[in-house]
Amino acid sequence: MTATNLNNTSTVTIPDALPVLPIGDTVVFPLAIAPIAVGQERSIKLVDDVMRGNRIIAMVAQHNREVRPARPEDLYTVGTATIIRQFQRRPDGTIRLIVQGLERVQLTDFLQTEPYLLARINPLPERLDPGTETEALMRTLRGVFQQLVRLSPQLPDELVTIAENLTDERQMVYLAAANVPLESSDRQSILEMEAIADQLRRLIELLQQGLAVRELEFEIVSETREELSKRQRQVILREQLRTIQRELGEEDPEQAQLQELRQHFEQANLPAEARAEAERELGRLERLSAASPEHGIIRTYLDWLLSLPWNKTTGGTIDILYAQEVLNEDHYDLERIKDRILEYLAVKKLREERQAEISLTGAGEAEHAAIAGPVPQTNADEARREPILCFVGPPGVGKTSLGQSIARAMGRKFIRISLGGVHDEAEIRGHRRTYIGALPGRIIQALRRADAADAVFMLDEVDKLGIGFQGDPSAALLEVLDPAQNYTFVDTYLGVPFDLSRILFICTANTTDSIPEALLDRMEVVSLAGYTNAEKLHISRRYLLPKQIRAHGLRADEVTMDDEALGRIIRQYTREAGVRNLEREIAAVIRKIARRISEGATTPIYVNAEQIPEYLRRPRFINEVVERIDRPGIATGLAWTPVGGDVLFVEAAMIPGNEERLVITGMLGDVMRESVQAALSYLRSNAEQLQIDDAVFQGKTVHVHVPAGAIPKDGPSAGVTMLTALASLTTGRVVRNDVAMTGEITLRGKVLPVGGIKEKVLAAYQAGVKTVILPRRNEADLDDVPLEVRQQLRFILADSAQEVLNEALSQQPEAVSV
Incomplete structure (x- = not known):
């Protein structure tokens, strides 16, 4: 098949099979010249191969441009055979092409899909029916096209002259279709029409719609321009009116506000840069009309600038x-x-x-x-x-x-x-x-x-x-x-x-x-780590209770609450580092007292420790440590949280099975999981020294669990607790129920220091623990612990895992099967 180029100076032979380049939702028409950007790897490979030959490719639009790479079923069947006129490779690896459409072609079947599409094609020459109707359609299209170009600033005026000199209906169709803004579906439908007359009719319809839109836009712009001219005239008249009012001493409110703003500016003691900026913006404001959109913006800015305390201070000499x-x-x-x-x-x-x-x-x-x-x-x-x-x-x-x-x-x-x-x-x-x-x-x-x-x-x-x-x-x-x-x-x-x-x-x-x-x-x-129970008692007596009595409309002589009652609230109804929940519980008691007084109860009302459950119902916290340590495999650890210290329990169990496994549950992080593995490895590698029968591990699944499984937990300080729970499980010796511990463990059995000592010790104290095992290198951190707490607790400073186990485990094993 042969085709004639746009200048009609030579013929190009189009092969029966062509590489197919999908071009998204773009449509290239015969005789038209179009720029194309190529970025996909397979498309770059296609262009490189074609540039070594005849430079002819079939360009076909896609049904959906988002599909990449396009498959045969994603393409229209009608496209355009094009020849590459210019080729430019850019630094980013993409290719810029200038192509010229030759003829319409139809894809019949695909010969290959990799590394790019190759299809057999059939030529689709347009059918021209010469006659009066075609000539009329040609003239109508030319007129509508020229009128649309004159009303469209984005279209070059040279298109009017080109259209005037065209006599070929085919050239006129593709010139208009390639240059006017159209939807991709409309361009594709025009390309697929065989009869030139049908293409002319469809183009006239589309161009007339576009022309109607352009005429409406032009009418709107003309009306807007007239409105702007009217506004400009009003601005000039208003300025003249201001001048007359100023001469007569009858200044308008806007001018009065500007004058007040100017006086504020003169009185303000602004720094040099702020003063220069305020002077500039104030000058602009005085020249602007009140109807200007910028007027309000500048006025607001000046209000902020002049109302700031640039040099205003309130503090005196520090005593x-x-x-x-x-x-x-x-x-x-x-x-x-x-x-x-x-x-x-x-x-x-x-x-x-x-x-x-x-x-x-x-x-x-x-x-x-x-x-x-x-x-x-x-x-x-x-x-x-x-x-x-x-x-x-x-x-x-x-x-x-x-x-x-x-x-x-x-x-x-x-x-x-x-x-x-x-x-x-x-x-x-x-x-x-x-x-x-x-x-x-x-x-x-x-x-x-x-x-x-x-x-x-x-x-x-x-x-x-x-x-x-x-x-x-x-x-x-x-x-x-x-x-x-x-x-x-x-x-x-x-x-x-x-x-x-x-x-x-x-x-x-x-x-x-x-x-x-x-x-x-x-x-x-x-x-600020937190307060001890004694400190909370003083705070309650001195600050919280008087504050809540006043807040609920009561007098100080109407309510009396002894220290035992406050202490019971602290121990059994709150467990926190601060006093926020404590204040809420005191407020709950005072509310109920206020209700009783409102109902006619005689005052003063005395509240003792035995009456607290009547006001706050049953206690929320008990001495959990004593109750939880009732069998081997359970150890008490200490943890740090953003809201203070907390007591952490570690439970271990062994399950008979066919293989040795380690199961870890309780929503533990990676660091705590590694602590469990390190503790188990230490026990097995030192089984003889620790008097543990290594056969106890054979064929057993070791399960380590930390309760409160819905709460994420992580950190290295639970290592000694994990080790103690596993040692208790394998030796049958129960962990002492008044001991809590913290520290990181190594495979050598060394106990490494950890952080948050004060918070952890306070948590142990509030939970009723009597002995706390700490890494020896954390001894200096005990200076931060209140003296009252240090006097109530016994501290064991350990360097090795053996020292921890000697203190934490009971001397006699329990008769408990593992």
């Missing part, structure tokens, strides 16, 4: 003795935490005083130096590098209230910002003013509410920041909390630096594990 009095009044115990806060305030006080002395000039400075000696020289950067305190501890231990006490002690305003669930960087840095409803970030918003540049900021739940597709808010906090750069913090909305170095930032978190290292590096972690 260390008063600060100590406030901390002792608001918080019981926490002596180490209070000492660190007082040290922080003392350093801040000295820095401020020394910096004020450095500012002395002339004779005053010389006189001071002669009397008091030289003043320590500290530059501004050193003065700014104050640590950011981060209170880390379980819920309810008083982290937020410590921040409130610090603000009260310094005479500053207190602001709390909760960061839990924040996952948008703009929440910290602010939004761009280009967005509708844009606002500054939470830091600037809180400053405006506080109306002070030296407030105490409590960034609560910093460990619960999220990361979303809007950015990482923890990265934005780096600039806020870094003393070396937060004095030039730039909020995206404001666009000018604001000095945050005068703010006292305090962070809170339940754990440091989820805080990014770069952010944690800018903080000084102050741990």
Whole structure:
């Protein structure tokens, strides 16, 4: 088969079989020139092979362009034989082609599918029926096409001239079909029509629809242009009216607001950069019409800029003795935490005083130096590098209230910002003013509410920041909390630096594990582990009970609750590191008393320990340790959680079978699973030393389970507990029910140190444990444990697994079969 090219200067022979290139939902028409991008590996292979030959390929559209690679059933049966005129390989590996359509072809059957499609083809020449009707259709199409080109800015004007000079109906059809915007299905239907007259009719119908749309668009644009001209005229008239009103002294409300804004600007003590930006935006606002969309945006921006406390401070001189009095009044115990806060305030006080002395000039400075000696020289950067305190501890231990006490002690305003669930960087840095409803970030918003540049900021739940597709808010906090750069913090909305170095930032978190290292590096972690039962009793008596009596509308002389009643609530109805649930239980008791008084009961009402179940029903917690250790294979461990320490039980059992297996259950993490395997390997490798018959393991399935299976558990500190449970199981010796332990175990039997000692010891104390086994290298951590608890517990410091087993296991084996 032969075909004539567009310039009709040569003929091209089209073979009976051609490689087939699927082209998505694109349609290439005969006689048309089109750019094609090739990126699929099989398509690149096809093009490379064709470029070595006659450069002719069949291009066929797909039913669904999303299918890749296209199969024979995914293609239309009618396409176009094309010849590659230009070939360009790009750096990214794709190929750019310029192809020219030759003739319509029909795919009859496929000869191959790999490495690319190859099909046998039949030519489909168009059928031309010369006559008056065809000539009329040709002229109609030319006229509609030329009119559509004139109304379409995206179509070049040269198409009008080209269409005018065309006399061949086939060329006219494919020129219009290739250039006007059409749906892919419409292009394919035109390509599949055999009669030129049918193609002309279909094109005229489609082009007339497009022409009607273009005429409607042109009409809308004309009306809009007239409306804009009318508005411009109104703007000019309004400006002239303002000038007349100003001359007559009858200024309109808008001008009065602008004048008030100008006076506010003149009175505001803005820094140089903020003043320059405010001056520029105020000038723009005065030139804009109130009807302009930008008017409200600029007005809101200026309101924010002028209402911020750029140089307004509230705190006076720091009084260390008063600060100590406030901390002792608001918080019981926490002596180490209070000492660190007082040290922080003392350093801040000295820095401020020394910096004020450095500012002395002339004779005053010389006189001071002669009397008091030289003043320590500290530059501004050193003065700014104050640590950011981060209170880390379980819920309810008083982290937020410590921040409130610090603000009260310094005479500053207190602001709390909760960061839990924040996952948008703009929440910290602010939004761009280009967005509708844009606002500054939470830091600037809180400053405006506080109306002070030296407030105490409590960034609560910093460990619960999220990361979303809007950015990482923890990265934005780096600039806020870094003393070396937060004095030039730039909020995206404001666009000018604001000095945050005068703010006292305090962070809170339940754990440091989820805080990014770069952010944690800018903080000084102050741990609050929790309270003992005696401390909870003092807190209840001193703070919680009076607070709940007042909160429920009662007087102090109407309710009396003795220490035994409060102690029973602490021991049997709460088990936590803090006092939040304890306060809820006290509130429940007070509510019932308030109801009795409302019903006419006589006062005062006395509550003793025996009456607590009447108010709170049956106890929720009992001494679980004694009840659980009743047979070999059970050991008591100690665990750390984000809400404080906890008691962990490990149970082991052996099941006869045909093979030796280790089964681990209880939703344990990989580290705890490895601890079980290490403990079992140690027992088997040291069976003779531990007086364990190795035959006890033969053909047995060892099952290790940690109850509360719905709660995920992980960490290395349960290693000695796993070892003790397995040793108890294999020797028949019951683990002492008053012993709890923690520590990591190695295959050599070494006991390695672990973290969270204070929290774990407090949990053991509250659970009724008498003896705690700890790694010897954790001995220094016992200094953090309250003296009251240390006096009540016996501590065993172990270096080896043998020492742990000697202390934990009873001397005589129980008659229990394993």
